[in-house]
Amino acid sequence: MMQMKTKFIMIVVLSLDGKISDNSKKLPNWTSKEDWKWFQNMLTICDAVIVGRKTYQVAKNNIDKRKAFVLSKKYKGQIGSVTFADSLKKIKKLAQRYKTVAVLGGQDVYSAAIKIDMVNELYITVEPIILGKGISFLGNKILVRHKFILKDSEILNKKGSILLHYKLNQTHDRNTNKDKNL
Ligand SMILES: NC(=O)c1ccc[n+]([C@@H]2O[C@H](COP(=O)([O-])OP(=O)(O)OC[C@H]3O[C@@H](n4cnc5c(N)ncnc54)[C@H](OP(=O)(O)O)[C@@H]3O)[C@@H](O)[C@H]2O)c1
Secondary structure, eight states, X not given: OOOOOOEEEEEEEEETTSEEESOTTSOOSSSOHHHHHHHHHHHTTOSEEEEEHHHHHHTHHHHTTSOEEEEOSSOOEEETTEXXXXXXXXXXXXXXXXXXXXXXXXXXXXXXXXXXXXXXXXXXXXXXXXXXXXXXXXXXXXXXXXXXXXXXXXXXXXXXXXXXXXXEEESOOGGGOOOTTO
């Protein structure tokens, strides 16, 4: 029997200063309604989602309705359609029974997903705002280069929220591959 190849799609909304959030306990209130609409449409083609425990807690009502995997050291097991696990490698294995899986952050999930090559496509919406303080997309956790190639881009609204769609070009640059955690 042919094995199904799961497509992992990373989806991120970024401020101009590279932040994903200015308050870890709340859903972002600085992103555009056009991005939200695009995001909801995108989720209709995803069979499952992966999030960190903090993101799960701020978006619990929406995530509980989906097949979801939550990265957490504190929580274990399964509640309804939500499965908790303490490593992203375990989650990757479990998620491989689905065709299309959305990787939705936050920072730890994004960086770990890149480290274990769990991203085939990357959608980034850049919102025209500087947040100042807050949580950055990847922190300083990625130690090697990962190359992407731009497939599409779209201006979503008049203020200039921009949606960028990348595909992975090369998993990591062998000349600079000094990441011991890979
Ligand atoms: N702009 C965007 O696109 C976007 C996307 C997603 C989220 N957000 C925002 O980002 C914020 C939350 O992100 P965040 O980065 O603070 O948190 P997060 O990544 O959602 O969750 C962090 C939690 O994940 C678990 N975790 C992390 N690394 C782990 C590991 N190696 N092994 C096991 N468990 C691990 C821990 O849970 P335990 O404490 O339970 O062990 C940790 O507290 C929210 O404000 C959310 O709205 C924005």
